[in-house]
Amino acid sequence: MNRSLRFFRIVESVRGDGAVILLGDKGTSRTVDSRVRISYTLSMASYKAVFTDLDGTLLHEDGKISPQTQEVLVRLRARGVPVFIATGRSVCATKAAVGGLGLDTPFICYNGTVVYDPLTSDWLRHETLDDRVAQGLIEVAHENALFYFVFHKDSKVTLPPRYPFQSDFYGRLENMRIVPRFEDLPRRSVTKVSIFTPEDDGDRVVIEYLERHGSDHYIERFPMGSIPGFRDFTFHTTDVHARAGGKGAGMRFVMARYGLDPSEVIAIGDHRNDLSMLLEAGLAVAVGDAPPEVLAAAHRVIDHDDGEGVGRLLAEIFDL
Structure with a gap:
């Protein structure tokens, strides 16, 4: 057992x-x-590491971590309990969100396709889109006059802006690289392709392309206005990258490096892209407004409370 x-x-x-x-x-x-793997344990002392999502989980609505939760995370580190960030964000966006914590543990980024070491700047894991699929996505987006980015490593590569809102959008982003010609866009070793559309079904040509050219890819769709710093943008985002096992695979990679058993790990998240991570953990924690299938996989449910729910939970579990 x-x-x-x-x-x-x-x-x-x-x-x-x-x-x-x-x-x-x-x-x-x-x-x-009974369809959900049960691994809850009452032995709080057995937990040796924490994996947490950022947006909707650890972060306040303004994209920052509350002072109370920061203090809890600092105390955890002092006690020797590592905290790992697991997010759909890019590496540079993750650094911007948690840079003040001084974390020395790897970041799981791009929904598990990348594991990044902030101490050495090494990409410990980097699963890229199939080159054929990446090239096809770029061509479909371009032929249909869609607005898109090609993520090459952590750079956001795109063409010059055609509309004023694009210039404003570019100005809020880090690691932007604008190339003059369509032919200059990267087509190999692509981390992710992001496509932006005015309607939530504006990406249908992209979805149809992916359905015709079946590949092991992961699609995440969300309104850009749900991201702190971009609340005033009304367009929708479709991210496509390699499936690569999701955040759960990234978590397994990190656990192997740190010699951690799944039963020793707490995972906290609020969305479907957190599900693979929650199902790996000894203690799976969901935020209360998570989708039903995420709540069903959780052993505990907490309030978000502008990110302070995570801090209160960890303070309780580790008696901080």
Whole structure:
């Protein structure tokens, strides 16, 4: 038996809905969906590392970490508990968000396709889009006059702006590289292609292309206005990069380097791109407004509370 199950025993199965009731040896009980891997443990001292998402989880609405949560993270580091960031953001955007913490642990970026060491600036893991798919995406976006970026390593490569809003958008971003001609855009070793459209279904030509040319890719769609610093932009974003196992694969890569067992890890997230990470962890924590399938995978649910929910949870678990 997985050692993280040692505090629970099944006392009743509920027919038809896949639920089971687990009774803890300290008198606690929990009803769970049997399709979700159960690895919750009451032994708080067994947790040795924390993996946390940024946007919607650790960060305040203004894109910063609250002073209270920062203090908790500093105390965790002082106690020797490493904190790992796992995000869909680029490397430079991750640095901007957590630079004040002085973290010396690897960042899991681009939804797990990249693991970056902030101490050495090494890209420890870098899974790129299939070259054929990357080139096709760029051509489809260009032929349909879509606005797009090609991420080459961590640089955002694009063509000169055609509209005033693009100039404003470019001015808010780091690591921008503008090339004069379509032929100058990178087509090999592409980390990600981001496509921006005025409507949420404006990317349909891109989706249709990907469906016709099946490949192991990951698609994330979201309104640009959901990102701190870009609230005034109304267009929608479609990110396409290599699937590569998601954040869960990035987490496994880091755990192997640090000699961590999944049962020793806490993972915290709020969205579908966090699901693979939550299912790997000994303690999976979801933010309360997460989608149903993310909540179903969680052992605990917390309020976001402008990022302070994470700080309160960790202070409780580690008795800080």
